[in-house]
Amino acid sequence: MTSLSTLVERLRRAAHSGESTRDCAVVLSEFIDEGGVELLDDPFHPARRDRVEGLIAPIASTNELSVVIARSAPGLTTVPQRHELPVVLGILSGRVAVDVFMETDSSDAVDKAESVEIDAGEVYVIEPDVIHDVRFVGDEPGSAIHVVLGDLGRTERSRWVDRRHQRVAPSLAYPLSALPMAEVEPAVPDEGDSEDYSDATA
Numbered sequence: 001m002t003s004l005s006t007l008v009e010r011l012r013r014a015a016h017s018g019e020s021t022r023d024c025a026v027v028l029s030e031f032i033d034e035g036g037v038e039l040l041d042d043p044f045h046p047a048r049r050d051r052v053e054g055l056i057a058p059i060a061s062t063n064e065l066s067v068v069i070a071r072s073a074p075g076l077t078t079v080p081q082r083h084e085l086p087v088v089l090g091i092l093s094g095r096v097a098v099d100v101f102m103e104t105d106s107s108d109a110v111d112k113a114e115s116v117e118i119d120a121g122e123v124y125v126i127e128p129d130v131i132h133d134v135r136f137v138g139d140e141p142g143s144a145i146h147v148v149l150g151d152l153g154r155t156e157r158s159r160w161v162d163r164r165h166q167r168v169a170p171s172l173a174y175p176l177s178a179l180p181m182a183e184v185e186p187a188v189p190d191e192g193d194s195e196d197y198s199d200a201t202a
Contacts, residue, residue, distance in 0.1 A: 001035040004043075008060045008067055015064045015149055021086045021125055024065075024147055028090040029123045031145075036092045043069055044143075061172050063151040068174055071143035072136040080110050080133045081159040081168075081176040085150035087126040089134070091118050094142020098124060101131040101160070108165035131160070134175065148174060 002010075007027070014023035043057035055076070059067040074094070080101050089096070097117045101110035110131055117137065118124045126132055136142045157168040159176045168176055 001038045001041075002031050004037065004041050004059055007031050011060075011065055011067065011147055012062070020149055021088065024149060025088045025123050025125055028088055028145060028147060032090050032092065032121055032123070037069070044071060056174075058172075059145075061152070063153070065150070066146075066148040066152050066172065066174055068146050069143060070146060070175075071141065073141050074136050074138055077135040078133045078175045079159050079161055079178050080131050081157065082129065082131045083126075083148060083152075083157050083174075084128050084155050085148050085152070086128050088147040088149070089118065089124045089126060090145040090147070091120050091122050091124075092143040092145060093120050094136055094140050094144075095119050095138040096142060096144055097135045097137045098126065099133045099135065101133070103131065108160070109163040110160050110165075131158075146174065 010027045010031075011024050014020060014027045017023045043059065055070055055072055057069045057071075059069060061067075069092075080099075089098070095117060097115050099115045100113050102113045103110055116124065120142075134144075152170065152172050152174060154170050156170055157176065159166055159168055159178075161178045
């Protein structure tokens, strides 16, 4: 097995290559093939719970990439979101569905266009302009590594809460959720509604 620190170093080197998304996907695939996260290196291990924020364990965050491990019981779904940065998703256990959405012509709303299921051991790339959500599906809990290529702290992102588009100010929080927080602004004010929402994890 490969330690998480070694994985992050390999991902950082891949992020500097001419084909950073492809090369990071290869690195993540090799990591999973080698056995994934060692038990004592697992941020969800009881001895390391101080590193965990809810269901999200941040592993690395730089101006080159952000790496988190997420785990969930079946059924948890993120809100539709667009990061404006490539995301490489590696499934450590369980099964994940990525729903892809398209913006509608008449409003800020989005409609689901397709869904892709990813099994344990597989790697999937979410392109920067793709509106998506992520769902843990099946009967067993799952876990996944998310590698965001780029600087979340300098990138404005978008999400859709109750079918309404909201711009999300640059923040290291990942993934985006529907919880309130002052740094988020509605993309298009609606009848004076200026309620703010957060991008803390789902």
